[in-house]
Amino acid sequence: MIRHDSLRALPVRTALPALERALYGRGGDGADLPAGADGGHGCAVLCAPPGTGKTTLVPLVLAGLVGDGDGPVRRVVVAEPRRIAARAAARRMAWLLGEKAGERVGFTVRGERVVGRDTVVEVVTTGVLLQRLQRDQELAGVDVVILDECHERHLDADTVAAFLLDVRAALRPELRLVAASATTDAAGWARLLGDAPVVEAQGVSYPVEVVWAPPARPVRPPHGMRVDPVLLTHVASVVRRALAEREGDVLCFLPGVGEIGRVAGQLGDVGAEVLQVHGRAPAAVQDAVLAGSAASGRRRVVLATAVAESSLTVPGVRVVVDAGLAREARTDHARGLGALATVRVSQAGARQRAGRAGREAPGTVYRCWTEAEDVRLARFPSPEIRVADLAAFALQAACWGDPDATGLALLDAPPAGALAAARSVLAAVGAVDAASGRATERGVRMSRIGLHPRLARALLDGASRVGTRRAAEVVALLSEEPPRAYGDDLAAAWRAARGNSDAYGARWRQEARRLASAAGRETAGREAGASDDSVAGLVAALAFPERVARARGEGAYLMVSGTGGELGGGSALGGAGWLAVAVADRPATAVAARVRLAAVIDEATARDAAGHLRAEGEEVGWEDGDVVARRVERLGAVELSVRPLKKPDGGLVRAALLDGLRREGLGLLRWTRDTEGLRERLGFLHRVVGGGWPDVSDAALLERADEWLEPELSRARRRSDLARLDAGQALRRLLPWSTGEASRLDELAPERIEVPSGSRVRVEYGGPQPVLAVKLQELFGLRETPEVAGVPVLVHLLSPAGRPAAVTADLASFWREGYRAVRAELRGRYPRHPWPEDPSTAVATRRLNNRR
Incomplete structure (x- = not known):
């Protein structure tokens, strides 16, 4: 008997007329019409606070099971995000009708179906509805779909909504769709559903x-x-x-x-x-x-x-x-x-x-x-679409006929990088065509198993090698991680699940039976007589080939993906040479991933499962301060074998030397004093003159190293060859030869300047201003400061002993004002050197004063 008192107590009933008008128009009590002026919008967003009855009363009313009894009976499917919620909602609605689940109200979740021939309201998980849509895009016989708790934004729910909007647009405009939640982005969902009406129900009056x-x-x-x-x-x-x-x-x-x-x-x-x-x-x-x-x-x-x-x-x-x-x-x-x-x-x-x-x-x-x-x-x-693994979503979209998901009505578009990574995984397991992205026949079969594509691949390929039952049992372990008490050894966890009667063991056995049925008849493959350990390892490696890992230290492993992994303390897996890692996570601050669940394998199994990642070739690189050339066989990031190369490819060697220069710097080259001076002169002209005079900073030279170090670089084979390379000769290749300016190097930035004494004194260009360090007596008679490229040099005036006596950029001013103090201080110490009253008119000399 229908519990009318309980139904009347549900506050959502006041919103039902508006909801039916939004879906059907004219009160919703006549024959169903296509969405339009006479048939309502066809879609609606229902916002109803917790406890109002949106999950229980609304489906019953839309199905025609409660109310005035004059409306048509409609088939209603309610999609819930979780199994526990689906079961509870169906049982609650059946109780309100005075029935048991499986009569007019039933439910279907993964591994459990409770419906009868009189069922008109069926509560399913969004995953189940997704599978149903892939098998029957028209949802034949279904009149209304309610997406409950849509605010949770589960990926399956978003995908189901997109597919249903496709169905309404192309195949069944009369299919009604309700997005329901207590707290949701009502405006966003309304836009997604084509500017659908938003119907709000008043909440329970209990504060x-x-x-x-x-x-x-x-x-x-x-x-x-x-x-x-x-x-x-x-x-x-x-x-x-x-x-x-x-x-x-x-x-x-x-x-x-x-x-x-x-x-x-x-x-x-x-x-x-x-x-x-x-x-x-x-x-x-x-x-x-x-x-x-x-x-x-x-x-x-x-x-x-x-x-x-x-x-x-x-x-x-x-x-x-x-x-x-x-x-x-x-x-x-x-x-x-x-x-x-x-x-x-x-x-x-x-x-x-x-x-x-x-x-x-x-x-x-x-x-x-x-x-x-x-x-x-x-x-x-x-x-979830923004942060989750999109492999299952990408396979569903490919099977739907939209591999790029560009035609799907989604509240949030999938991130391009995540979608590309997902499609790469699907191509690797043969689920989609690598060129077009469209689902293969194998991919369609994988999508209908109700597993992540990786696990579906392990089930199908494992069944042909170890038998369907054993493959299904291991995949069932991988689809729901066993309790931590089972340990981190997958084979041991398999044995524990078989022997335990706990809740996990019961669910595992039920899922294993379902998967065995989905995979088909058990096949006696070539590995059918193998041990539990080898079977568990093979199936895990087939599911996660990128996580096949080789030992590289005590409890430490390197996965073929390049990710490091570490076993927990006291792990039973310690000492294994190879692992197939089934479950791992990487803490936010950790360098390596923590291995939560894995199986021992051998190298042959690793090669078999991750064979698409095998590569062999010449590798020449800069390692430990020199060029290393070898022929390497790899499984992803894991080296399987290494042999030295006697005659490596010259281009690879050249690239390694350039890498070494960029890592360790220009100090690998031979720099004489003259070479350093040339570099400083070029740097000065680049700063002051510009034009075609090159930037010779470390960063600029390293960036153009392949240009100015040729052909010497092509002849080099190792670090010692770089040390013999004439950097000065190489630097001259950067001069502006094409414009003719290179010939003016000695004019614009001379290496030496001739002073009045006849000496040719080196100019230092390493600082912000050129420096000329010369003995004071050699500049007598020079009234103006020398210039290079229009820039006055900074004159360091030295005593007869070569020690600094004064610094000036204005020689004429120094002769007038500063010289007198220097003369008074030094002529007593150096009496054999000339100290004239007027140095600007005196004769410069490098010699001693013979008068004594």
Whole structure:
């Protein structure tokens, strides 16, 4: 019997007429019409706060299962982002109809389908709906699709929305589409759906009080998967405070399974039932949470990840404690590593969480951060399409017929670099044609298995070598990482899963059966009789060939991608020469990745799985201060064999020498005093005259080294040859010969200047101004300061002993004003040298005064 009282209590009912007008026009009570003036827009954005019934009442009304009974019965598909939410929503709707799931309301999630021949409302995960669209683009028999919790911006949900808009535009304009959420970018979704109407429902009237409960002491911000234990201890204390200050059950949001376990360990004596809810929780635990505290008769503390944010009403909850953290996928495309990162919750996520407290009565949310921090939170979660591995998305787009995804209606376009990396992966596993990007027959088959393309490749190729059942079992381990208690040895984890009856083991067996069925009949391949260790290693290497790794030290490995990896302390894998790394992540501050799960392999398996990365050729480079030439066989970044080269290619040697010069500098060349002087003269002319006179700074010379060092460089073979190279002769090639200016070098910047005594004195050009250092007596009679290229030289006047006596850039002024003091100081010390009263008219000399 339909529970009419419960249905009438759902506030979203007041928005239903507007929603039906938006979808169908004229109240939505007549025969379905194509979208248009008489048939409504056909799409709508439904904004309804938590607890209003958008997930449960709206599908029932649109399907014609509740209401006045005069409308047509329509087939409705509701897409949820998570399996737990899909099951819960279907069971709730069935309960409202007085039925069990599988009658008029059913659900389908990966590995579980509960529907019957009378089912008209089916709740599915977005991943299931994506697969269904690829098999049947028209969605034959479906009248309405509701994308629930679209604010979470999961990649599958964004992709489904884009495909459905394609279907409406090209095949089925009569298909209705609703984007529903409690907190969403309504304007953005409305634009995406073709300026669709936005229908808003009033929320539950129960107020939720906000209590700001930040830690008393500083907390380190999250890094990667790491959360400061100080924060977790504080969260546990806030839960205790909430139990003491408020009535009802407590729902506490934490970022992940590990944090849930640690907080649960600190709440062992709270006098309440402590339940842990996450995506891996057994179905019995999930059912117990949704059953409410009445079933146990005790107050409850429910520790949950983000799975409890949306689509679930947890009965009895009056208090929410929010740690303020969430987990988001991140991908390092350069290294081929994916990981979850701990981030601050968004404002939309915080509102969703707080709403759990006010679903049945007035409630309270304790937020473990300050009000000032709250305004700085991001408005919405990061769209997964911006940060995640796009290989699965790229394969779906290719199978849809749009390899570049340029024709898809997406709120956010995929980043070009990430999409290119994804397409490279797909081409490597044979899922798409490398030239056109279009899906191959193999790629279509891979897309329908419901796995990441890497894992689909491992399943299909592994099945032909080790048999379908064994390949499916290993891939099932890779598709959902086993508990850390299973260890980091993939083969050992496989044996543990086979022997355990825990929740993970049950899910693993169910998934292995599904994958074996999807892959087809078991095949007795050439490796069918191999050991568990070799099978696990082969399948993992097929899935992640770029992560095949060779030992390079105690517990340290180098992956063929070039990424370093390190085993944890006490790992059972230590000592293995080769590993197939299945799970690894790279902490934000770490140099190498942490190997979380791997299998031992041999070199033959490494060559087999990563064969497309094998290369052999001559490698000539600058290493350890000299040219090293060798023939190398590589598997990506890993060297398999090395042999010295006796006659390396001259071009490669030349490039290595240039690299050495750029690394170690021009000091590798031979620089005489004359060569240094030439360089200084050229530098002076470049600064003062410009034009074609070359820049001879280190940076400029290194940049043009291949120009001015030829042909000497082509004849060199090693470091010692560079040391014998005449840099002065080479430098002269940079002079402006083509304009004729080169012939004026000695005129514009002479190496030496003749002074009145007849001496030819070297000019130093190394400083900001040319310097002429000469004995004072040799300049007698010179009234004006010498110039080079129009620039007065800086005259360093020396005593007869060659020591500095004075410095001037104005010789005439010095003779008038400065000379007298110098004469008075020095003529007593050097009586045999001339010291005339008027040096400007005296005769210059290099000789002693013979008068004594």
